[in-house]
Amino acid sequence: MTDRAKAKYRSQMKILADMLEAIESDGGKSLPTRIMFKANLSYDRLEKYISDLMLLGLVEELRDGDKVAYGLTGKGVEYLIEFRRVVEFAKAFGIPL
Amino acid sequence: MAPTWALLDVWMEAASALVGLLVGIYALKAYRTVRERSLLYLNTSFLVIGSGMLTRVFVIVYLVTTQRLQLHFLLQAANLIYILSTLAGYLMLALAYAGRGWGRAMIAAQLISLLEMSRPFLLFHLVDAFLLIYVCSNLIGSYITDRSRTQLLVLAGFLLILSSHAMPLLAIIYPPILLLEAAIRLAGFLSLFVALATVALRR
Numbered sequence: 001m002t003d004r005a006k007a008k009y010r011s012q013m014k015i016l017a018d019m020l021e022a023i024e025s026d027g028g029k030s031l032p033t034r035i036m037f038k039a040n041l042s043y044d045r046l047e048k049y050i051s052d053l054m055l056l057g058l059v060e061e062l063r064d065g066d067k068v069a070y071g072l073t074g075k076g077v078e079y080l081i082e083f084r085r086v087v088e089f090a091k092a093f094g095i096p097l
Numbered sequence: 098m099a100p101t102w103a104l105l106d107v108w109m110e111a112a113s114a115l116v117g118l119l120v121g122i123y124a125l126k127a128y129r130t131v132r133e134r135s136l137l138y139l140n141t142s143f144l145v146i147g148s149g150m151l152t153r154v155f156v157i158v159y160l161v162t163t164q165r166l167q168l169h170f171l172l173q174a175a176n177l178i179y180i181l182s183t184l185a186g187y188l189m190l191a192l193a194y195a196g197r198g199w200g201r202a203m204i205a206a207q208l209i210s211l212l213e214m215s216r217p218f219l220l221f222h223l224v225d226a227f228l229l230i231y232v233c234s235n236l237i238g239s240y241i242t243d244r245s246r247t248q249l250l251v252l253a254g255f256l257l258i259l260s261s262h263a264m265p266l267l268a269i270i271y272p273p274i275l276l277l278e279a280a281i282r283l284a285g286f287l288s289l290f291v292a293l294a295t296v297a298l299r300r
Contacts, residue, residue, distance in 0.1 A: 013131045079130075086127040086136075089296045092247035093124075094239035095135045095193060 012049075014097060015039065017083045019049055020058060020076055029062060029071040104161060106279035111154045113279075116286040117147030120293055138193035142186040149182025180221050187228035194235040222262045229259040250292035257285030 022038035023030040030038075036046045050070060053059040058076035062069045072080070090097050121143030128136040156175035160168060236252040261282035268275040 011132065013133075082130055085296055085299060086130045088245075088247065088299065089123065089127050089293070090131075090133065090136060091239070091243060091245065092251045092292050092296060093139060093193075094236045094248070094251070095133065095139065096239075097131055097133055 011097070013083075015041070015045075015049060016053060016056075016058070017080065019046075019053060020072060020080045020083075023059065023070060023072050024077075024080060028077075029069050031067075031069050035070065104158070106276065107154055107157050109279040109283040110150050113283050113286040114147045114150035114154060116290045116293075117143045117150065120289055121147055123293055123297060135193040138189050142189035142193065145182045145189065146186035149179045149186070152182075153179040183225060184221065187225050187232070191228045191231045194232060219266065222265050226259060226262045229255060229262065233259060247292045247295050250288050250295070254285045254288035254292065257281055257288060259285075261285060 018039040019035055019041070022035045025038065026034060032046060032050070035041070035050075036043060039046075041049065050059065053070075053076070054061065056075075056079075057073055058079055059070045060073050062071045087097050121140050124136050124140035124143060127133075128140055153175040156171055159165075160172060165171075233252065233255050236248065236255060240248045240252050258281075261278050264274055264278040264281065
């Protein structure tokens with residue numbers, strides 16, 4: 001992989017955190033299309049990562065009739081706080097994530 | 098038995114070692130959260146440096162408290178462990194920043210050129226200083242970009258640790274300056290501790 005490609009590469013953990021931040025910025029509950037838009041994901045990748053997040057217990061599916069939304073769980077909120085701390089720690093030591 | 102104050106530099110080294118271990122443990126926690134390899138290098142480097150320093154502290158305290166100062170080989174072994182662990186730790190730390198091929202090549206080239214020197218005492222401090230200069234140059238680059246308080250604390254910490262390696266070299270000219278080595282290094286580790294506490298306690 002070239003340096004430029006490396007620079008653009010977003011780790012899976014960063015993608016998951018971006019999705020959690022997208023949900024949090026909508027008040028802890030968000031529609032799939034908004035998560036896609038805010039976390040810059042295709043629909044296929046959104047489906048894959050949403051199921052990963054649910055498996056990890058970080059988000060939960062919220063159904064209202066036909067509409068599906070995703071909400072942050074308590075564990076998801078805690079993970080987001082820890083993720084931000086880690087980003088700050090890594091940044092302090094000059095390691096970009 | 099030696100009075101407690103006579104072991105002041107040993108206690109300062111112990112405090113530095115504990116801070117080093119704390120940073121290493123937090124870096125491991127950070128690695129587990131984001132799986133970034135550079136954080137694993139950071140974790141390993143601080144654990145190795147902290148363990149090396151702590152080993153030397155234990156040996157010195159043991160020799161002094163049991164009054165077995167005739168056991169020079171133990172002290173020599175502890176010093177050797179300290180020197181090797183510090184070298185390995187700083188090399189690992191430099192690798193955390195040398196994400197690109199040229200960076201690794203540059204470190205290797207400089208180390209090989211330094212290894213040709215015949216004075217091991219100078220060599221140890223020069224290699225450590227070189228590795229820390231490399232780390233500091235990366236941190237200065239990051240600080241110029243982001244200008245955060247924690248970055249400044251970490252940069253100040255590494256600059257102080259780098260300065261502590263200059264003391265044994267300056268002691269060739271003025272021996273009493275050697276006493277400052279442990280104090281300056283402790284100030285550096287305390288700066289890292291404040292940065293760590295700032296991040297870890299943030300909600």
